[in-house]
Amino acid sequence: MSLPAQILIGVVAALHFYFMYFEMFAWTTRGRKVFRSFPKELFEPTKPIAANLGLYNGFLATGLVWTFFIEDPAWKVNVALFFLGCIAVAGIFGALIASKKIFFVQALPALIAIGLLFL
Secondary structure (H helix, E strand, O other), X not given: OOHHHHHHHHHHHHHHHHHHHHHHXXXXXXXXXXXXXXXXXXXXXXXXXXXXXXXXXXHHHHHHHHHHHOOOHHHHXXXXXXXXXXXXXXXXXXXXXXXXXXXXXXXXXXXXXXXXHOO
């Protein structure tokens, strides 16, 4: 796996650890500033849902970090492709149903990392 691919995988993992933190621990504070169009009165009732989303983002990030510890080159790439693929699909879906911005923040970095894996 090339160094640029590893760096971007690290960046994508860091993003998803941030999403985990944001959704699990800062939903009712920072969330109000980020999602301005979301009704303020819904942040508290949706806190458990956001925390669950954050947990999934943590799993995705952990899967990407796992690739740094896999010694077999083929498995390293396959595991990275799986987790990056999950992130790309989730980002594309989010862009289609919620906000186009999600594509650029979530899906595009994963897709570029996938591309780097094939170079």
